Amino acid sequence: MRFLIIIPAHNEENNLSFTLDSLQRQSFKDFKTVIVNDGSTDNTAEVIRKYTDLDVRFETVDLQKSLHQPGSKVVYAFKKGLETQDVDAFDVICKFDSDVIFPENYLEKIGATFKKHPDYGLVGGLLYIEKNGDWVYEGNSNKHHVRGPVKAYRKESFMQMNGIRETLGWDNIDAILLQNLGWKEVVIPELHVRLIKVKGADYTIKPAEYYGKYFYFLGLNRFLAYVASCKEAVKSRSISFFFKIIGSYENCRNRKLELKISENEREIINRQRWEMLKRKWLKM
Structure with missing residues (x-):
């Protein structure tokens, strides 16, 4: 299965390299990553260039800063990245955040799960945050819901629901629409993804x-x-x-x-x- 990964990024110079490094370390190599630089005013563009100059699997799209309501900004950037690609050339469409670290087997496990279960439409791991020096389960949602930073859609399910919505609540709307279409949303609990921007419990408030x-x-x-x-x-x-x-x-x-x-x-x-x-x- 071939992966298309879209990563919206705004002022992520301190975090983005961790995400992209973790993708380069993946045991599964057949993927393409589009980093959408959404009007960054820091050195995000320079960080992106270090990867696009050396690895053909990485591309970038530059946008003026999105002026959209909360919750839709990231989806707007995601869609702009998606528009630059031939979706038919891929089997899995991923919307990843720019401040996460994936385990080395993340894509391999996601792909194998999709292959084994043809009724799975949305798959992802669990988010972990740093707290008192340890990485602990984020706990901001139930363990059966794939969170926004780590979404991986089977292309057919993504197309059937007409993509994700540019609105607050998009990362719950997608799961509901997929369920209505007969697709399953599945979390793989052994896939621990580190959310590096957030420390402590205040994130959930x-x-x-x-x-x-x-x-x-x-x-x-x-x-x-x-x-x-x-x-x-x-x-x-x-x-x-x-x-x-x-x-x-x-x-x-x-x-x-x-x-x-x-x-x-x-x-x-x-x-x-x-x-x-x-x-x-x-x-x-």
Whole structure:
């Protein structure tokens, strides 16, 4: 299987080389990497050049800095990189971050897993962060969800869902749409990917405004958005947190901000969330 890897990068001079070095060390060699330099003002371009000058598997695309809403910026850069490639020449399409270190068998294991399981549409490893000198599981999501920095899509599944959406919540929308199309999302727990930019536990803390926007752009109806807001408020042990989240959500609704999903896709997402709610909370 041949891999196409797209890596958006903005001001990553201190991290990017670790990511690209880990790709060069891969036991599986048949891949192409496109680093999208998204308007960096530091030495990111110079770091990229060290790889593109010496290794034909590495290319770069230079963009002016993206001025898109949070959550969509990285997808915009990803799409710009994808547009430069002949997708038909590849079997696996990867969206990787520019601040991760992959184990040497990452691509080999991903490829073997896709070959063995033709119904797998999205595969990835687990993220680990440095804490008190040790690398520990990030814990920012359940262990069955492939996180945004390490996405590997089977090309057929990627094309069937019409790619990833340029919006906040894209890295959950993709999994829901793939599931609806009959594809499976699978995490390989023994593949430990190091997230090098983040240290400590504060990484998982998000402001209330973020959650309100997230639930809106995910396409959740008011009932499901309020339930999700309640869950986050319980986790933060703050009633005011709940009201701040729904305030942000309602603000987005009142402004009628554009959704990057179709009405049919929105129905799919709400149906999946409702089924999950019934299983987890209502025991139905």
